[in-house]
Structures are given as C-alpha cells and as structure tokens.
Amino acid sequence: MHSALLWAALAFYGLGMALSFPSFIRRRATLSPASLGALGFGLLAHGAALALKAMEIHRLPVTDVRGALSVFSFLATTAFFLVYIRYKIASLGIFMVPLAFVLTLISAVDNGALPASPEFRGRWLIIHIASILIGYVGFFITFIAAIMYLFQERELKSKRPRTFYYRLPSLEVCDELYFRSLIIGLPFLTLGIVMGFIGASRQWNGLWELDPKILGALVTWFIYLILFSARMSGSWQGRRSAYLAVLGFATMMVTFLGISFLSGPHGYFPNLGPKP
Amino acid sequence: MNLVLVGINHRTAPVEVREVMNIHETRQAAALSELIRRDGILEALILSTCNRVEVAICARDEVEADPILRKFLTEYHHYDLNAYDRYLYWHRQEDVIRHLFRVASSLDSMILGEPQVLGQMKQAFATAKRVGALNGALHEVVNQSLAVARRVRRETAIGATAISVSYAAVELAKKIFGNLEGKTIFVIGAGKMSELAAKHLLRSGASAIFVSNRTYERAVELAAAFHGTAIRFEELFEHIDRADVVISSTGAPHFVVTREKAEQMLALRKNRPIFFVDIAVPRDIDPAVNELNNAYVYDIDDLAQVVDANKKQRQREAVWAEQIVDQELQKMQRRLASREVVPTIVAIEERLNLIRESETERFRGRLNNLSPEQRETVDALTRGILNKILHGPITELKSGAGHPEQGALVQLIRRIFGVGE
Numbered sequence: 001m002h003s004a005l006l007w008a009a010l011a012f013y014g015l016g017m018a019l020s021f022p023s024f025i026r027r028r029a030t031l032s033p034a035s036l037g038a039l040g041f042g043l044l045a046h047g048a049a050l051a052l053k054a055m056e057i058h059r060l061p062v063t064d065v066r067g068a069l070s071v072f073s074f075l076a077t078t079a080f081f082l083v084y085i086r087y088k089i090a091s092l093g094i095f096m097v098p099l100a101f102v103l104t105l106i107s108a109v110d111n112g113a114l115p116a117s118p119e120f121r122g123r124w125l126i127i128h129i130a131s132i133l134i135g136y137v138g139f140f141i142t143f144i145a146a147i148m149y150l151f152q153e154r155e156l157k158s159k160r161p162r163t164f165y166y167r168l169p170s171l172e173v174c175d176e177l178y179f180r181s182l183i184i185g186l187p188f189l190t191l192g193i194v195m196g197f198i199g200a201s202r203q204w205n206g207l208w209e210l211d212p213k214i215l216g217a218l219v220t221w222f223i224y225l226i227l228f229s230a231r232m233s234g235s236w237q238g239r240r241s242a243y244l245a246v247l248g249f250a251t252m253m254v255t256f257l258g259i260s261f262l263s264g265p266h267g268y269f270p271n272l273g274p275k276p
Numbered sequence: 277m278n279l280v281l282v283g284i285n286h287r288t289a290p291v292e293v294r295e296v297m298n299i300h301e302t303r304q305a306a307a308l309s310e311l312i313r314r315d316g317i318l319e320a321l322i323l324s325t326c327n328r329v330e331v332a333i334c335a336r337d338e339v340e341a342d343p344i345l346r347k348f349l350t351e352y353h354h355y356d357l358n359a360y361d362r363y364l365y366w367h368r369q370e371d372v373i374r375h376l377f378r379v380a381s382s383l384d385s386m387i388l389g390e391p392q393v394l395g396q397m398k399q400a401f402a403t404a405k406r407v408g409a410l411n412g413a414l415h416e417v418v419n420q421s422l423a424v425a426r427r428v429r430r431e432t433a434i435g436a437t438a439i440s441v442s443y444a445a446v447e448l449a450k451k452i453f454g455n456l457e458g459k460t461i462f463v464i465g466a467g468k469m470s471e472l473a474a475k476h477l478l479r480s481g482a483s484a485i486f487v488s489n490r491t492y493e494r495a496v497e498l499a500a501a502f503h504g505t506a507i508r509f510e511e512l513f514e515h516i517d518r519a520d521v522v523i524s525s526t527g528a529p530h531f532v533v534t535r536e537k538a539e540q541m542l543a544l545r546k547n548r549p550i551f552f553v554d555i556a557v558p559r560d561i562d563p564a565v566n567e568l569n570n571a572y573v574y575d576i577d578d579l580a581q582v583v584d585a586n587k588k589q590r591q592r593e594a595v596w597a598e599q600i601v602d603q604e605l606q607k608m609q610r611r612l613a614s615r616e617v618v619p620t621i622v623a624i625e626e627r628l629n630l631i632r633e634s635e636t637e638r639f640r641g642r643l644n645n646l647s648p649e650q651r652e653t654v655d656a657l658t659r660g661i662l663n664k665i666l667h668g669p670i671t672e673l674k675s676g677a678g679h680p681e682q683g684a685l686v687q688l689i690r691r692i693f694g695v696g697e
Contacts, residue, residue, distance in 0.1 A: 026596065028433070156451060157566065159578040161585040165451070166437075171549065172454030239569060 002056065005049035006070070006108045012042030013077075013101045020097060023090050024167065031090045039097065043081065046074050046104065062129040066107040071130075073103035075137045083141065083177065089169045095144045124199040131192030132217070136252060138185020139224060143249035145178035146242035153239060178245070179231055186228050189221055216255030223248040277413045277612055279372040280341040282349070282364055283323075283330030286386050289363035297353065297360070299324045299331075304400070308409040311348055316341070319414035323379070323400045325393070327386055330379075332372060334414040342366070373417050373608055377601045380425035382434065388590045389435035394425045413612055424604045431600060434593040437586035442472040444582045445553045445574070446480055449521050452551050452572060456481040462519035463487045464512065465526030466494055469555050473523050474502060482521070488512045490526070513537065517544035523553045524560035532560040538571055553579070613682055617673040620686055623695040625666060632658050669693075 016039035023031050050071060053061040061067040080096040083089065152168040155161060168174070196214070227244055284297055299307055304322045311320040311331075316339035321332045331349065335341035350357045357364075367375045378384045380397045401418050404410045410418065429435055438447040446456075453459055459482045463474050466489055474485060485504035489495035492508055499506040507515055516522070516533075517540075526532055533541075533552065538561075541550060549570040554561040559575055566573040574582075636643075636658060643651060669689050676682045 152451070156448070156572055159566075159574060159581060161582055165585075166433075166589060170451050170454035172452065176454075 002049050002052045003108070005045050005052065006104070009042045009046035009049060010101070010104050010108050012038050012045060013097065013104055016042055017097045017101055020090070020093050024094050028090055028167075030088050031084070031093055035093075036084075039077065039093075040081070043074070043077050046070075046077065050074055060126050060130055062126065062133065068129065068133065069103045070107035072133050072136065073100040073107070075133060076100050076103070076140060079137050079141055087169065087173055087177065089173065089177075091148060091167050091169065092141075092144060095147075096140075099140075124195050128192050128195035128199060131188045131195060133192075135185045135187075135189030135192055136256060138181045138188065139220075139249060139252055141181035142178055142185060142224075142227075142245050145174050145181060146245035149174035149178065150239065150242045153242075178241075182224065182228055182231065186221075186224055189217075189224065193217055193221055213255060216251065220248060220251045220255055223251060277369070277616060278335040278337050278339065278341060279332065279367075279369055279414065279417070280335065280345060281330060281332040281367040281372045281375060282345055283328060284360075284363045284365070285328035285330075285384065288365055289360075293360065293363050294326070294329060297329045299329060299352075301399075301403075304403050305407050307352060308404055309407050310352070312407075312409050314344055314348060316344055319404075319412055320409045321400060321404045321414060321418055323397065325396045328379070328384075332376065332414060332418075334412060370605060370609055374601060374605050376417055376421045377424045377604055377608075378598075380421040381428040381597055381601060382425070383428075383594055383597055383601065387439065388587075388594050389439075391429075391435060394422065394429075397425070398422060413615070416612065416615075417608060420604065420608055424601060427604070428597045428600050432593040432596045434590055434597050436593075437589050439583050439586050439590070441555075441576065441579045441583060442469055442476055444579045444586070445473040445523070446476045447586075448553075448572070448574060448579075448582065449477060449551050450480070452549055453520060458483050459520040460484040460486070460518050462516055462522045463498065464522065464524040464532060464560065465489060465528075465556065466498060467525040467555060470523045470525040470553075471498070471501075473553060473555075477521060478502060484518075486515065486519070517541045519550065520548070521551045521553065522561075523555065525555040526560055527556070528560060529558055531562045533565065534562050535564045535568070538562070538565040538568055542568060542570060555579075614674065617682075617686060620690055620695070621670055621673060624669065624689070624693045627693055627695050628662050628666065632662055 016035045016037075019035035019038055020031050022028075023035065050061060053067070060071070062071050076096055077100045080092060080100070083092055148168050149171060151164045152171055152174060155165045156171070196217075200214070223244065227241060227248060230241060230244075284294060286294070289297075299322055301324070304324065308320050308322060311317055311333065316335050317333050318336060319334040321330075323330045323332075331345065333341060333345060335344070346357050375384070380394055382388060382390050382393050385393050397418070401410070401422065404418075405415070438444040449456060449459075456477060459477075461474055461477050461482050461484070463470055463485065478485060485499070485502045486507050487495045487499040487502070487504055488507040488509050489498070490509050492506065495506040495508075498504075519541075522533070524532060538550070538552075542548075547570050549572065552561045552565065552571065552573040554573060554575040557576065561573050561575070563573060563575070565571050636655070643654060646654070673686065673689065676685055
C-alpha cells in the first residue's frame with residue numbers, strides 16, 4: 001500500500017512537472033492551476049505513503065537512505081507550496097519540482113531493500129535525522145534564492161533584459177526568501193547536530209568526532225553560521241553572500257549524499273569503513 | 277450569415293484620410309439607424325477611433341452587401357468613395373470575425389497590448405445595441421470579441437510590460453525593490469519625464485518623495501504637487517542617503533552623483549540597494565556608480581533598451597494571442613453555423629405539421645366513428661410518424677454544423693422538404 005501510494009505520488013509529481021514547463025517557456029510569473037493541482041495531489045499521496053510507513057514501523061521512516069530521501073523530498077515539496085502561497089514564484093518550481101521528482105523516484109524504485117542498520121535505535125536519533133532534514137530543506141531554498149538573486153542581479157546590472165528578467169522575482173523577494181529560509185534552516189540544523197553529538201557520545205567510543213559525516217556537517221553548519229551573521233550584521237553583500245550560499249549547499253549535498261556512502265558508523269552502509 | 281467589414285486604419289491610411297472618414301461619436305447612432313434602414317442590411321456596427329474607422333454589417337444571405345455599404349459611405353461622407361479605394365480594406369465572412377477578435381485584443385493596434393481599444397469597442401457595441409442595430413450574428417460576434425479580448429489579456433502577458441520610458445523606470449524599481457511601499461524617492465532637477473516617473477512610482481506605492489532643485493522655489497512647487505518635501509540643493513547630500521530611488525534630470529554639465537558620493541550613500545544605507553534613474557543629458561550620475569554592489573544606474577539609453585526588449589516580449593506574447601484568436605474563431609464559427617440550422621429545422625417541422633393537420637382534416641369524416649381514445653391514438657400515431665421522419669434530418673443538420681458542406685446540405689434539405697430557400 002505504501003509503495004503504491006509512493007508511485008502515485010511520483011506520477012502526480014511527474015504530471016505536475018510536465019504541466020509546469022509551459023509556464024516557464026512562456027515566461028509566466030505564476031504556475032498554472034493544473035500543475036499546482038497535480039503537485040498538490042502528489043504531495044497528499046506522498047504524505048499518506050509516509051504516514052502509512054511510519055505506522056507500520058512505529059517511527060519516522062528515516063532510517064534508511066531511501067526513506068530519508070523520501071522524507072526530504074516530501075519536506076521540500078511542502079516547503080515549495082508554502083513559499084508559493086506566500087510569494088507566487090513560478091521559477092522556484094522549476095528548481096524544486098524536478099528535484100523532488102528525482103528524489104522520490106530514487107526512493108520509490110527499490111523500497112526497503114536495505115535493512116536498517118542496527119545502530120538505528122532511540123528517539124534521539126529520529127529527532128536528530130528529522131531536524132537535520134528540515135535544516136537541509138531550508139538551506140536548499142537558501143541556495144535556490146541565492147541562485148535566483150545572482151541571475152536577476154546580473155541581468156539588472158547588464159541593463160539588457162533577457163530571459164531571467166521576466167521570469168525571476170525581484171531582488172527583494174529573492175533576498176527575503178534567502179533570509180527567511182536561513183533563519184529556519186540554521187536552528188534546525190543546530191538542533192540536529194547537538195542531538196547527534198549527545199547521542200553519539202552515549203553510544204560510541206573512540207574518535208567518532210572525526211567521522212567524515214560529522215565533520216562535513218560541522219563545516220556546512222559553520223558556513224551557514226557565517227552567512228547568517230553576515231546577514232544579521234547588515235552588511236548586505238548581495239553577490240558575495242550568494243556565492244557563499246552556493247558553496248554551503250555544495251558541502252551540504254556532499255555531506256548528505258556522498259559521505260553517507262563512505263562513513264562507517266554514521267553511514268547507511270554500516271559494513272563499509274571502520275567501526276569506532 | 278453574410279458579414280462584411282470595410283475600414284481604414286493607421287497602417288493603410290495617413291491621418292488626413294482618417295480624419296476625413298471619421299464618424300464622430302455623436303453621429304454614430306444616427307449613422308447606424310440610417311444604415312440598417314437600407315434594404316438587405318440586418319445589423320451594423322461602427323468603430324471610429326483616432327487610429328481606425330470601420331463599418332461592419334450583417335446582411336441577408338442572398339444580398340450583395342459590398343455595393344450597399346459603398347453607397348452608404350459615399351452618401352454619408354458626401355464624396356466619391358472611389359478616390360479613397362486604395363486606403364480601404366474589406367473583410368468578409370469569417371475574416372470579419374477574426375478581424376474583430378484581433379482588433380478587440382489589441383493585436384491590430386499601433387501598440388500591441390494597448391488597453392484603450394477594448395473600451396472603444398465596448399462603447400461602439402453599446403451604441404449599436406441602443407439603436408437596435410445588433411440583434412443576430414453580428415451581435416454574437418462583437419459580444420464574443422470583448423470576451424476574447426479579456427481572455428487574451430488574462431492568458432498572455434501582451435499588455436504586461438512597460439513600453440514607455442517612465443513606466444520602464446517603475447518596472448525596474450519593482451524588479452529591484454519588489455514592493456514599492458515605504459520606499460523613498462528623490463527627484464533632483466525637474467522635467468516632464470522625471471515628473472512622470474515620480475508620479476508612476478507614487479501611484480505604485482512609494483510613500484515618500486523629496487524634491488531638490490538649484491532653484492528652491494521650483495523645488496517647493498514640485499514638492500507641493502506630489503505632497504512631498506522640498507530640499508535645498510546645497511543640502512542635498514545631507515539627506516540623499518534616505519533615497520531608494522533617485523531620479524535625476526538637472527542641466528548640470530558635470531556629475532551630480534560621483535562614485536565616491538555613491539559609495540558614501542551605500543555605506544550610510546548599510547548597503548541597501550539604490551536605483552538611479554538618470555534622464556539628464558549630459559548625465560548626472562557617474563556611470564562608474566553602476567559597478568558598485570547594490571547600486572543600479574540606468575540612463576536614458578538604458579531605459580530605451582528595456583522598452584525595446586519589452587516590445588519584443590509583447591511580440592512573442594502576440595503569437596500566443598493569435599493562437600487564442602484562432603481557437604475562438606473556430607468556436608464562433610461552429611456556434612453561428614448551428615444557429616443557422618435552427619430556422620431550417622423550425623421550417624421543416626412546421627411544414628410537416630401542416631401536412632399532418634391537413635390530412636387528418638381530410639379523413640375526419642371517416643374517423644368520426646372512432647371513440648375519443650381511438651381518435652387520440654390516431655393523433656399520437658401520426659405525431660410519432662412525423663417525429664421519426666424528422667429525427668434523421670434534424671440530427672444531420674445539427675451534427676453537420678460548422679462543416680464546409682453544411683451550406684449545400686441545408687439547401688438540399690430545404691428543397692427536399694419544400695420549405696423554400
């Protein structure tokens with residue numbers, strides 16, 4: 001049942017994505033009601049699938065890579081809707097919807113084939129993972145806002161309106177989105193890392209602090225802290241912050257996906273890499 | 277259906293000819309009444325604006341409408357229409373429909389996407405309705421053209437972008453600041469364009485405006501007109517860091533805002549963006565200011581470039597608009613065609629009913645021996661036969677509506693059932 005719902009969600013996401021292309025090609029600022037409807041149904045199906053899985057295993061289904069990806073894409077799509085309701089930016093969909101589609105596809109394709117690592121116990125772990133995922137979604141939006149800002153700013157400076165001038169929101173909206181996603185993402189990431197430290201210190205011995213995933217997360221966290229304080233201090237550097245946000249996103253992606261496959265105790269593949 | 281339209285517009289005729297052919301608003305009602313009095317003319321519409329004069333009519337099917345229209349125009353304007361032949365364009369049948377749809381949607385206008393023509397069309401429609409000149413196919417077409425225009429405006433961005441320099445300044449300000457509410461405008465110097473831009477910005481939500489001029493009295497005058505504040509030119513740089521948008525058009529031969537001054541402004545504003553609109557020639561704002569982060573400088577050429585890009589954008593949107601017009605044209609043709617068959621269906625029904633009644637009458641004598649129920653049964657029988665016979669042709673007529681052979685089919689069926697042409 002869960003799997004069927006997930007495939008239904010994927011189908012709706014795909015439909016919504018296809019229906020949104022004309023809006024972008026025709027330089028529309030908003031998405032058509034049809035594409036929004038399809039995405040909405042996809043989101044409902046996706047949520048139902050996750051809820052069912054959660055009831056089945058009595059906890060949030062984040063304990064394997066595919067589950068985590070599924071939850072991440074669900075959160076990302078929800079965030080997209082929240083942002084769209086507030087700002088009505090079609091261009092956001094162009095970035096987020098294909099990503100949600102691909103991630104959901106990966107998580108649907110081979111469901112539950114990986115056994116959850118025996119390390120995955122404890123409520124702190126679930127909160128740890130969930131917080132980090134929410135933080136990542138926030139930072140993903142920060143990244144997109146930064147990219148949109150960069151493109152729009154470049155075109156406004158060049159004084160030659162080309163394609164982005166018509167499709168992208170104003171610099172102010174990009175900036176607001178950037179800032180708001182940052183102040184949502186950072187606390188959740190902080191919480192997630194703290195929970196992780198507490199849990200790890202209880203469960204593992206040895207130099208778990210040097211585990212690549214933990215180091216990666218700390219680097220990511222640090223970059224975003226710099227972004228946050230730069231923004232708060234009022235030095236609105238525009239372009240420079242945007243570049244740093246891109247770097248932050250890159251480290252985040254490496255941490256989330258890449259290191260998951262390398263890190264021993266921390267990864268989703270407990271048999272690779274050294275144990276503490 | 278027999279639609280004909282004749283007209284001139286800004287592309288086919290110079291203004292001297294257009295003003296001669298113009299039919300003034302106050303005289304349109306009388307002209308329309310006169311036109312529909314003519315033999316063979318069923319409906320009429322007159323659209324007369326500064327850029328076009330068009331007369332559309334719906335005539336009876338068998339009538340040759342062109343000469344009647346010519347005669348009317350000749351008599352109305354009291355001159356020989358042949359002299360103006362080369363300026364006139366004629367449309368017939370579905371081309372009339374397409375033309376009216378395009379005109380209402382501003383696709384035929386001098387400026388694509390202009391909003392005035394829809395209002396002008398509405399007025400022409402109202403006038404014609406008032407004198408009873410619209411009551412059939414033409415009424416449907418003009419009514420629908422208003423809906424098509426609304427659809428085009430809704431589904432395309434044909435009227436959305438700025439195509440004048442002052443509107444372009446507002447559009448850019450919105451691209452930088454998003455919402456203009458709470459934003460401050462500084463106007464340095466004076467001039468038609470800067471006043472226009474300031475006016476548009478205020479109307480789009482900007483809240484505070486400061487005016488500065490070498491002549492303080494002039495600044496006070498302008499500030500009063502905008503409900504703003506005047507600032508002495510010497511004190512300008514004490515306050516200018518409050519400006520989100522600076523519109524400058526002084527006659528100064530040197531830069532009013534240099535790069536250093538702009539850097540200072542940005543520092544005081546903690547790098548909140550500034551938008552400089554430099555309408556002056558020679559320029560007031562040092563172009564090097566554009567290199568600074570969060571400062572955007574647009575001179576008069578840059579604004580013209582934006583307008584050009586927007587015009588091209590409108591042309592792209594016009595392609596989508598033409599597609600909408602095509603779709604609506606097809607829908608309208610089907611609607612009009614099915615309208616056409618209704619009189620035929622009614623005529624055939626009447627004819628057959630007549631036959632039924634007259635035959636029933638003929639046999640009345642022999643039917644008198646029947647009981648009332650039996651007579652009713654016979655009545656139902658004849659009616660049933662009639663309906664069954666009618667079913668075939670009616671279905672054919674309705675389903676064939678809109679097909680090119682429809683006309684021939686209608687004629688044939690009319691001939692077969694003997695209801696005349």
